[in-house]
Amino acid sequence: MKFPASFCFLLLFAWVFFSSCQSESIAPKPNVLLIITDDQGWGDLSFHGNEFLETPQIDSLASQSIVFDRFYVSPVCAPTRASLLTGRYHPATGTTWVTHRMEVMREEEVTIAEILKPEGYRTGLFGKWHQGKQFPHDPIGQGFDEFLGFTDGHLNNYFDTKLTHNFEQVDSKGYLPDFMTQKAIGFMDQDTPFFTMIAFNTPHGPFQVPDQYFDKYKAKGLNDKDASVYGMVENIDDNIGKLMTFLTESGKLENTIVIFMTDNGPNGIRYNGGMKGIKGHLDEGGVRVPFFMRIPGQPHQVIKPWAAHIDVLPTLVDLLEIEVSPDIEFHGKSILPLVEGSREWEDRYFFTHHVNLIFDTIPGAIRNQRYLLTIQKDRKELYDLESDYLQHQNITAENPELLAEMEKEYLNWFQKITIKGTEPPAIQVGHAGITFVELPAPDAKKEGGVKFKGNMGWANDWFVGFSAESDQVYWDIETVQDSEYEISAQLSNTAPLEIILELNGKTLEASIQESHAAEIIPSPDRVPRGEVYEKNWPLVLLGKLRLEKEPMELTLRTKGGEDAGLEVKSLILKKVD
Structure with missing residues (x-):
């Protein structure tokens, strides 16, 4: 049966009209931009009365935002990030400290990215992760579509450094916060809704900052450390200006929730509003930080009741009207009622x-x-x-x-x-598609006379002290699928030696006849650092081992305890089957 052309035209017109009305009635999902800085205290803003600092971009964001007068985090970096990502107190996630795998968050924890991704959001993390180095404890394993940054507690150099892009190593160009900002802007410059987390590495040490920022604050009479810190903060401010300019010019600003916060108190004694304590302290100065949340359509206001990092995810879920599984237990709660003027807010304890x-x-x-x-x-x-x-x-x-x-x-x-315990999870190997696994020194346990070069074993440290057969190190491994790996070591040595790897009864002996030297990479530090300096490490092939599906310890020692000046930065496992 044929219909008249005029009737077909009317049908087509009606369909186009209905479709356009329907699309107009469905508002686009709000974007989310979450900015967190590293070791920037409450007082490291001109908005909070710092007379030395100039942070006009952050101050402008604050003037457009919901400002929480008392916002709390944890005393150090990784615990804060675990709570921020999950809405849960960090000991419950497995994250208890900042190194020796105590920073690793259990893979079953559900993150912001894992909640937003099924809702149609592209999820990207740019900068510091600090919740685990290896899959599935890395950002890709915890819900991020794209990761560009570093998984450790800090980097050793902030200019032209090496980063991880998903599972590949890449080189950055220029000053790292500038580089990260541009990459994040590129990620946001698409049509689909985004959750973008920018985790700036500054003003955490090492204290490296471009001359224009350092010179400005030295001219104000500050010492080298404070001039570096304030210069780093002003650089963050400039980059936040770039982010806000992009959102404005792209037309995305009025559909983007923007959050600015920091991860703990200041990394040193400087202006902090007179509060007691710094980073690592339980007092107000150690855990009270800036928190500004710009919500389109919500006017600026200052909220007096306290809130905390555990409240951020429940609040976003509330704002974005997302239903979450009843199996997910948030320890925080949505602060949206406070934003909307609720007078029935009950006080609670923060631990x-x-x-x-x-x-x-x-x-x-x-x-x-x-x-x-x-x-x-x-x-x-x-x-x-x-x-x-x-x-x-x-x-x-x-x-x-x-x-x-x-x-x-x-x-x-x-x-x-702590009902689940606090023992860090083993390093997982054997995952399909993951061909490269690094076992760094701080992820291992040591015995005998082995020690860390930098004493504490912060990120990027290495082992020294192999002078007896009882001197050994081992990594806790869990193989999820039988796999054969080629094993290499980042090491240096001054004389020939035999290295022995032991793995659940299997032994691999590697004879190293040549000397290898790790060369220090020049670092433009403004202040002598307390951690180790970065080196270019030789990669020495040790051999192959088949890892079977079971928990195991991978042990490294020298045969006969030869004192050959051995220093070990990491083991590198490359899948060959």
Whole structure:
């Protein structure tokens, strides 16, 4: 049956009209840009009264944002990031500290990226990860479509350095924060909705910054470290200006939620609003940071009730109207009711835990809107934050019942939050499509006289001290699928030696007859650093081993304990089957 041409035209017109109306009625999903900086304190902004610093771009963002007067994080980097990514207290995620795999988040934890990705968002992370180096504990394994940055706690050089792009090593050009900003802009310059996380590596040490920024703050009479830090912060400010300019000029700004925050207190004693404590401390100065959230359509306001990193993901889920599985347990809650002016907000406790190398119940802290209790090995301090937020007067003697009640709450929380234990997960190998696995020195355990070159074993450190047969190191491995690997080592040595690798009864002996020297890479530090300097390490082939599907320890030692000046940066596993 044929229809008249006029009727067909009317049908076509009706379909086009209906389709256009339908598309107009469905608002595009809001984008999310999350900016977090590294070791920038509450006082490292002109918005918070710092008379030396100039941060006009961040100040402008704050003037357009919901500003939380008291926003809390954890005392150090990796714990804060774990809580931010999951909405959960970091000990429950497996992340307890910053190195020796204590920074690794369990793969079953559900991140912001894993929640937004099924909702049609492209997810990208640019900068610092610090939740695990190897898949599936890396960004790709935790929901990010694209990762460009570094997985360790810090880099050794911020100019023309080496980064990871998904699973490949790439070279960056110029000053790293500038490079990251441009790459993030490229990621956002597409039509699909995005979740972009920019994790700037600054102002964390090493203290490297372009001359124009350093010279400006030296001219103000500051010492080299503070001039470097403030120069790094002003560089961050310039890059935030570039991000906001892109969002404005691309027409995306009014459909983008923009969050700015930092990960802990300042990495040194400098202006911080008079608050007690710095990075690594439980006090206000160690964990209270800037938090600005620009929500399209929401006017600027300052909110007095406290909020924290555990609240960010629940808030985004609420804002974006996303239903999450009831199996996901958030420890924070949406702060959207506060943004919308709710007067029925109930106070609650916020808990803090910190590790000093060895995991223990303390140091810890518990605070609410009025009181703060810090619990150390040899002392307890109680403060009334409403009348004494600078923590001048310890009121434990006058309030024994309150102290006992808050301490009990903290210990009950600690017991619940560590119910899964705190032992770091093993390094997984054998995943399909993952052909390269690095086993760095800080991920291993050491025995005998082996020690770290930099003593503490921060990111990028290496092993020294192989002078007896009992001197050995080992990595905890879990093979998910039988695989054969070619094993190489980043090492240096001054004399011939025999290296022995042992793996669940299998032994691989490698004879190294030539000397190898790791050469230091020049570093433009403004201040002598406390960590090791970066080197170019020779890669020495040791042989092949078949790794079977089971937990195991991969042990490295020297035969007969030859003292050949052996230094080991990492093992590199390359799949060959």
